[in-house]
Amino acid sequence: MASHASRPGRRLIVFALCIAALYGGVALGGDWSPKLGLDLQGGTRITLEASTETGEDITPEKLEEARGIIDQRVNGQGVSEAEVAVQGNRNIVVEIPGQNRKDLVDSVQQTAQLRFRLVAASAPGRPSPQSPSPSPSPSADGSGSADPSGEPSGGPSDEESEKPKVDKPEETATPRSRALSGGLVAADEQPKKKQSGKPSPTDDPTDDPTDDSSDEPSGDPTAVPPADPSTSKGAPVDQPLQWMDDPGGEWLQKFADYECPGTDATPEPVVDRSDEPLVTCDDEGTKYLLSSAVIQGTQLTGADAGIPQSQVQWVVDLTFDKTARETFANVTRSIANVTSPLTGQQKTFAIVLDGQVLTAPTVEGVIPNGRAQISGTFNQESAQTLANSLKYGALPLTFTVPVVSEEGPTLAADQLSAGLWAGGFGLLLVLVYCMLYYRGLGIVVIASLGIAGAITYAVVLAMSQAVNFTLTLPGIAGLIVGVGITADSFIVYFERIRDEMRDGKSMRVAVETAWPRARATCLAADTVSLLAAVVLYVFAIGVVKGFAFALGISTVIDIVVFFLFTKPMVSWLARFPFFNTGHKQSGLSAEALGVDRLPGVRRPATAGGNA
Numbered sequence: 001m002a003s004h005a006s007r008p009g010r011r012l013i014v015f016a017l018c019i020a021a022l023y024g025g026v027a028l029g030g031d032w033s034p035k036l037g038l039d040l041q042g043g044t045r046i047t048l049e050a051s052t053e054t055g056e057d058i059t060p061e062k063l064e065e066a067r068g069i070i071d072q073r074v075n076g077q078g079v080s081e082a083e084v085a086v087q088g089n090r091n092i093v094v095e096i097p098g099q100n101r102k103d104l105v106d107s108v109q110q111t112a113q114l115r116f117r118l119v120a121a122s123a124p125g126r127p128s129p130q131s132p133s134p135s136p137s138p139s140a141d142g143s144g145s146a147d148p149s150g151e152p153s154g155g156p157s158d159e160e161s162e163k164p165k166v167d168k169p170e171e172t173a174t175p176r177s178r179a180l181s182g183g184l185v186a187a188d189e190q191p192k193k194k195q196s197g198k199p200s201p202t203d204d205p206t207d208d209p210t211d212d213s214s215d216e217p218s219g220d221p222t223a224v225p226p227a228d229p230s231t232s233k234g235a236p237v238d239q240p241l242q243w244m245d246d247p248g249g250e251w252l253q254k255f256a257d258y259e260c261p262g263t264d265a266t267p268e269p270v271v272d273r274s275d276e277p278l279v280t281c282d283d284e285g286t287k288y289l290l291s292s293a294v295i296q297g298t299q300l301t302g303a304d305a306g307i308p309q310s311q312v313q314w315v316v317d318l319t320f321d322k323t324a325r326e327t328f329a330n331v332t333r334s335i336a337n338v339t340s341p342l343t344g345q346q347k348t349f350a351i352v353l354d355g356q357v358l359t360a361p362t363v364e365g366v367i368p369n370g371r372a373q374i375s376g377t378f379n380q381e382s383a384q385t386l387a388n389s390l391k392y393g394a395l396p397l398t399f400t401v402p403v404v405s406e407e408g409p410t411l412a413a414d415q416l417s418a419g420l421w422a423g424g425f426g427l428l429l430v431l432v433y434c435m436l437y438y439r440g441l442g443i444v445v446i447a448s449l450g451i452a453g454a455i456t457y458a459v460v461l462a463m464s465q466a467v468n469f470t471l472t473l474p475g476i477a478g479l480i481v482g483v484g485i486t487a488d489s490f491i492v493y494f495e496r497i498r499d500e501m502r503d504g505k506s507m508r509v510a511v512e513t514a515w516p517r518a519r520a521t522c523l524a525a526d527t528v529s530l531l532a533a534v535v536l537y538v539f540a541i542g543v544v545k546g547f548a549f550a551l552g553i554s555t556v557i558d559i560v561v562f563f564l565f566t567k568p569m570v571s572w573l574a575r576f577p578f579f580n581t582g583h584k585q586s587g588l589s590a591e592a593l594g595v596d597r598l599p600g601v602r603r604p605a606t607a608g609g610n611a
Contacts, residue, residue, distance in 0.1 A: 008568035015564045019451070022458045029465040034457075036097065037472030037546070043097040047403040050090045058090050062396040067092050075545075092399070097470050113272055113398065114297025114390065117290035118244040118335070119348045119360055120277075121252075125260030125287030237277055240291035241334050245341055247277065247289060255279050255289040270355025282357040290350055290357075294331055297353075299324035303390035305383035308373075314383035316374040318390065325370035332372075336363040353389055419473065423480050430487055438494055439587035440579060444569055445490050452486050452554075452561045459553060474547035478533075482554020485529055489562045492525075493518040493570070494587075502593055507580040511571055522562060529555045 026032070037043075050058050050066065063086055070092060071084040083095040234248020247255075260281035261268070270280050274293040281287045302319035320328055335347035350360040361374050374386070431449070435442035456479060463469035496518040500510035533555060536548030573579050582589045582598040590597050 008571040011564065011568040012572065019455060022455070026458055026461045031465060032461065034460045034471045035464040035468065037470045039473050040471070041097060043095060045405050046094040048092040048094065048399040050092065050397040050399055058397060063092065066397050070094060113354055114300065115272070115274055115293040115352045116295035117278065117293055117350050117352055118240050119350050120244040120247045120289040120291060121255060121343050122286055122288045122360065124285065125258065125281045126262065126285040237292050240294050241331070243277070244291050251277055251289060255287070258287055260285045260287050272352065272355035278352065278355065280352065280355050280357060288350055288357050288360065290352065295320065295324045295327055298396055300390060303387045305387040313375060314378035314380055316383055316387050318372045318374065320370035328370060329366060329368040332363045332367045336365050351390065358386060358389055427483060439585045441494055441587040444566060445487070447569065448490060448561055448566045449483065449486060451565050452557055455557050455561065456554060459557070472546045474544065475550040478547040478550030479554050481551055482558060485526065485555055486558040486561065488525060489522045489558060490566065492521050493566065498593055501588065501598065502595055507588055508574045511574045515567060526555050526559050
């Protein structure tokens with residue numbers, strides 16, 4: 001044991017350097033004020049009004065489901081302290097702390113209707129340059145294969161065919177494959193034909209139709225619409241698989257006339273009804289003619305991004321519920337590696353969020369089990385962005401945003417000031433009591449609480465910068481509760497030292513022999529507090545999560561301070577005669593311990609007698 005206590009000064013120096021490094025990291029962020037919650041600094045209040053497409057009743061179950069999804073989107077990391085609550089029988093109110101949280105405001109205002117639709121046709125939706133160059137196509141794909149997003153293409157093998165116009169869809173559509181396009185396979189299969197999201201030229205069944213497209217205008221979707229839309233009624237819209245092959249003249253004309261908004265223009269909201277076809281665009285300017293929805297986003301139970309074993313490319317894994325498995329199996333059976341008679345390209349389906357196409361992958365095989373994998377030229381950011389859009393993008397209701405207002409603090413400044421004064425006064429009482437009862441050992445209490453406060457403040461600042469941790473009144477309460485936990489650790493250790501000294505041990509020996517038992521007791525108490533914080537954080541909602549999170553932080557900090565500061569400091573003080581000889585003001589005198597004299601300490605000499 002002596003070897004462990006022989007260098008307490010060195011431990012204290014190393015601990016001080018760690019605290020200095022922590023503050024150095026905070027200094028790099030340049031912000032010395034923690035982010036405050038809505039109850040301390042005000043913020044933005046958004047009122048969402050729910051409705052349904054069919055006019056059916058808005059049930060409390062659907063409203064609560066929507067509230068939970070919105071809460072996940074704005075509080076995805078659990079520490080931004082946005083409050084999401086149901087108000088009345090059709091409203092959801094979101095309160096976001098801070099005046100400049102436009103990112104969260106946009107996330108809430110995105111009502112997020114996620115749907116899976118079949119692609120009847122796709123084409124460039126923005127005006128093309130006057131002198132197109134065929135070079136972007138091979139440089140983007142790195143091969144002459146068909147674009148895996150299902151977007152129409154004249155095909156590099158037909159570059160010398162009759163019209164350069166056929167190549168334009170390829171030039172515009174190809175860059176998008178770098179981000180979100182790709183192939184779809186069953187999740188338990190490994191892509192055998194590609195790693196880049198493009199089907200192999202040798203196995204792609206669209207090769208022959210692509211070759212034929214040089215002789216027919218059907219390879220260019222912009223040439224498909226008939227002159228008179230009334231001459232072709234098309235297949236019924238409630239039969240998406242048939243409709244994608246024969247959309248009818250009216251919808252083909254709408255598709256031909258449609259133009260995507262420019263890159264600098266603000267897109268107008270798209271009216272996205274699940275039971276009707278849709279003409280829309282993706283964020284790269286490619287327009288799509290889509291069938292009615294075959295699967296709703298609410299039927300998607302999971303979406304995760306990752307890199308499968310033995311592969312190097314990022315993929316997005318999808319999982320559908322039982323109601324969608326059969327539908328998805330039928331759809332993939334009908335379009336997997338099948339050429340569209342309308343466009344001459346491989347059939348695809350599109351994932352549409354709020355009327356905008358997220359991705360349009362090809363299907364490389366039947367997926368019967370409801371577990372699919374989108375593979376393409378993803379990087380980590382694009383794969384995770386797509387997964388998050390799919391995971392948190394399915395609301396069971398449609399919402400309008402009638403009110404967005406800036407709110408002031410919900411608690412008056414004098415109430416906050418009174419709360420801080422109350423916390424400070426309580427802390428002062430703890431310090432005064434420890435100084436009166438433990439005397440010299442009270443120095444350890446003051447120093448340990450000061451160090452714990454400094455670490456807590458640095459951690460709050462660091463998390464505010466790193467993960468947008470927001471401090472609220474419940475969070476402050478959790479940190480103050482941690483002060484009591486830290487004080488309990490001192491009391492357990494000091495009383496254990498006193499017990500050992502009453503048993504006849506010197507202070508230096510008692511400090512070491514008391515440590516194992518005091519350590520076990522404090523770890524047990526801190527474990528209980530930490531478990532309580534975890535349970536609250538997992539099962540609570542709203543600002544209670546903030547209290548639980550702050551309580552967990554303060555409990556962990558107590559363990560760190562107790563092991564790395566309190567124990568070495570007591571061992572260091574035990575070397576001084578003021579403590580190890582039992583001075584009256586040390587808190588370890590014979591009178592304070594209730595014994596006649598301390599072991600190893602001589603009685604003071606008396607008049608006319610021997611020492």
